[in-house]
Amino acid sequence: DTAVSQTPKYLVTQMGNDKSIKCEQNLGHDTMYWYKQDSKKFLKIMFSYNNKELIINETVPNRFSPKSPDKAHLNLHINSLELGDSAVYFCASSQQGAGEAFFGQGTRLTVV
């Protein structure tokens, strides 16, 4: 069983479109995250949710809107996609206080 799963794995879309990435974890964790890995492979936090509540919003443009329908799911919706949004987006989860984070396989977003 995949612990943290994201869909889709690849996403190619035109500038200006709106797209969503879905994430689900079956580890029973209470905290989920979105990280972005840029073209230089640098990973940086975007958002963190704990029990469906937003706790970290790391100066991400408001075109990016995370949504957590329940603590096992954290989706990322992106409006008006720009070329600079091209990156790999990783979902992760952990149990607050316990620390070990588990990552999904990533979604490679290419904006053309």
Place this chain on the structure above:
Amino acid sequence: KQEVTQIPAALSVPEGENLVLNCSFTDSAIYNLQWFRQDPGKGLTSLLLIQSSQREQTSGRLNASLDKSSGRSTLYIAASQPGDSATYLCAGTQGGGSEKLVFGKGTKLTVNP
């Protein structure tokens, strides 16, 4: 603002060598430290977690240590194998309710047969 430096950026070794990867934090107030492995085009695989009360963790041929006084961590890989070739990332949290991981840029390891 926490920043993480990993040295070296790339490393190429012959099979069988023991090696050390280094990671340092600008702010030594690290709560948890985690080492990951990333294969090309893949996600991150958690290798070792050093929790706030610990200084060291071992898993098989891997040993990670954390010196909180200096804000430095090392990942020791014994008897390296070609299958160890990957990018190794260290990341730390700073506690206080913040669970976010701050990552280094990684060390790209190549183990030659």
